[in-house]
Amino acid sequence: MGGHLPRHTGVPHSPKNRVWAVTVALAVLAVAATTWWLLRDPAPYTLRKTPAVQVTVHAVKSEYPEAKELVGDVDLLVKVYVQRLEAGDSTELAGIGAPWYTGRERAAQQLINRYGAHAGEPVEALVQDPVVPYLAGVELRFGNGQRQVLHLTRDGDAWWLQLGHGDPVAP
Numbered sequence: 001m002g003g004h005l006p007r008h009t010g011v012p013h014s015p016k017n018r019v020w021a022v023t024v025a026l027a028v029l030a031v032a033a034t035t036w037w038l039l040r041d042p043a044p045y046t047l048r049k050t051p052a053v054q055v056t057v058h059a060v061k062s063e064y065p066e067a068k069e070l071v072g073d074v075d076l077l078v079k080v081y082v083q084r085l086e087a088g089d090s091t092e093l094a095g096i097g098a099p100w101y102t103g104r105e106r107a108a109q110q111l112i113n114r115y116g117a118h119a120g121e122p123v124e125a126l127v128q129d130p131v132v133p134y135l136a137g138v139e140l141r142f143g144n145g146q147r148q149v150l151h152l153t154r155d156g157d158a159w160w161l162q163l164g165h166g167d168p169v170a171p
Helices: 015-039 066-085 090-094 104-118
Strands: 055-059 124-127 134-143 145-153 157-159
Touching: 055 066, 055 145, 066 090, 066 104, 066 124, 066 134, 066 145, 104 134, 104 145, 104 157
Parallel strands: 055 124
Antiparallel strands: 124 134, 134 145, 145 157
């Protein structure tokens, strides 16, 4: 009647059970990683429900396949830009400017003053041939015939508007 604990816990420590436990652990880890990957938002900006914008983004005719790939990369930023331009909020517009640039809010207000009234019309965005992988040019054509060229820069997975003063290649 000593204080002996049973050695057998009821779960056999066979190689088959160990393989099963490792398999279950790996499956749980894979599901968690996949969920995280699908739910993460690599862009630090999103389209809002209002104001609704009509923006068509496509590449100029090009012999380079990178031009069409670039359209998919910058599509969201261009639409967010037109939406923030139409909303007329310089703080919100400055928020999609490259974070290492200075004077973003002032530059945003200047863009709103110049182009904001036309952002509610259909806008065509032509993505230019990429010269280097982390810079892009996009020509906006507003419904009234007015045009604007956006210069974009990439930092990691995010594309940013070159807004204000800064070096597009040195974040």
